[in-house]
Amino acid sequence: xxxxxxxxxxxxxxxxxxxxxxxxxxxxxxxxxxxxxxxxxxxxxxxxxxxxxxxxxxxxxxxxxxxxxxxxxxxxxxxxxxxxxxxxxxxxxxxxxxxxxxxxxxxxxxxxxxxxxxxxxxxxxxxxxxxxxxxxxxxxxxxxxxxxxxxxxxxxxxxxxxxxxxxxxxxxxxxxxxxxxxxxxxxxxxxxxxxxxxxxxxxxxxxxxxxxxxxxxxxxxxxxxxxxxxxxxxxxxxxxxxxxxxxxxxxxxxx
Ligand code: 13P
Numbered sequence: 001x002x003x004x005x006x007x008x009x010x011x012x013x014x015x016x017x018x019x020x021x022x023x024x025x026x027x028x029x030x031x032x033x034x035x036x037x038x039x040x041x042x043x044x045x046x047x048x049x050x051x052x053x054x055x056x057x058x059x060x061x062x063x064x065x066x067x068x069x070x071x072x073x074x075x076x077x078x079x080x081x082x083x084x085x086x087x088x089x090x091x092x093x094x095x096x097x098x099x100x101x102x103x104x105x106x107x108x109x110x111x112x113x114x115x116x117x118x119x120x121x122x123x124x125x126x127x128x129x130x131x132x133x134x135x136x137x138x139x140x141x142x143x144x145x146x147x148x149x150x151x152x153x154x155x156x157x158x159x160x161x162x163x164x165x166x167x168x169x170x171x172x173x174x175x176x177x178x179x180x181x182x183x184x185x186x187x188x189x190x191x192x193x194x195x196x197x198x199x200x201x202x203x204x205x206x207x208x209x210x211x212x213x214x215x216x217x218x219x220x221x222x223x224x225x226x227x228x229x230x231x232x233x234x235x236x237x238x239x240x241x242x243x244x245x246x247x248x249x250x251x252x253x254x255x
Contacts, residue, residue: 005207008039008226008253009166009233011065011127012240013095013214016046023049026243027056033247037061038254039233043240044095044127047081054090065093065127068101071114083122094119095235097153098129099172109152116153120161127166127235128153129214130193134173143192150196159205166210167193168235174215176237180225186213187228194230219248226252 018026023045034041044065045053053064070080086094096119097112112128119126130149132142146169154162169189174181181189190211197206213225214235225231233253239245 006210006232009042009210009212010037010039010236010246010250010253011042011044011093011095011166011168011212011233012236012246013067013098014043014045014049014240015067015100015237017241018046018049020049020052024052024056026241027053027062029243030246031057031060031062033243034250035061037250039250041250042093044093050086050089050091063092064090065095065125066091067095067098069094069096069115069119069124071111071118083118083124086124087122091124093125093127093166095127095129095168097149099131099170099175103172109149112149112153113155113157116157116165120157120164125164125166127168127212129168129170129235131170131172131175131215137171137173142189146189146192147196150193151200154200159201162197162201162205163208166212166233167197168212168214169193170214170235172215176216178216180216180218180221181213183221183224183228183231186225186231190228190230190232217249219245219252222249222252223255226255 042063042065044067066086069083070077096115101107116126132145136145171181193211194206210232212233212235213231217234217236218239
């Protein structure tokens with residue numbers, strides 16, 4: 001695999017953390033630390049933080065993402081946010097199908113697929129999350145689970161569009177637990193995702209897709225995880241809320 005074909009992307013997923021004032025403070029701390037980054041740097045923040053976040057990163061190399069979007073353009077969907085609302089603001093990325101949305105909010109592969117297609121149609125870059133539960137890993141069906149998610153979440157997405165899609169491999173047992181997949185485990189599944197994409201599309205398309213690892217990635221383990229051939233970046237939860245830690249992971253991606 002040739003990593004030079006792909007852009008490394010380090011994205012923070014802030015989840016339900018930081019008020020607008022706190023977001024301003026954190027991004028003001030992050031932007032100078034990552035200004036020479038040799039990778040794409042993204043902060044995916046709560047909806048209410050988007051406005052201030054976009055303002056703070058203006059003129060910097062940091063891009064802003066949302067943490068979800070709806071598939072309809074508008075209508076009676078109380079509490080939802082459309083792709084048009086995000087693009088009009090200047091949002092570039094959107095996290096979709098995060099395991100917390102799947103676990104707590106009834107997200108399914110079908111709705112992840114609808115959201116992914118809507119995001120791509122609107123010109124947003126989706127970060128589509130896949131990953132197995134601990135129970136599924138113990139039953140030795142990780143590859144089946146991942147292949148199913150990839151096939152369903154990307155159903156009817158063209159090769160051209162899949163190249164604009166980021167896949168985040170987040171083993172559910174490693175999220176927020178401090179239990180990181182080993183670099184070899186992360187590489188094994190990221191390589192499997194790429195092989196699955198090659199089967200669904202073709203090798204050239206698969207080689208162009210950025211595949212991130214997520215799950216307790218931090219400043220201590222990023223170097224090793226990011227040194228792997230098919231790990232093209234990270235989707236960072238907890239460590240993205242501490243400017244120095246996030247900046248150290250960004251630095252590791254540039255090595
Ligand atoms: P943690 O880095 O806190 O484990 O979260 C990972 C994650 O879910 C990113 O989307």
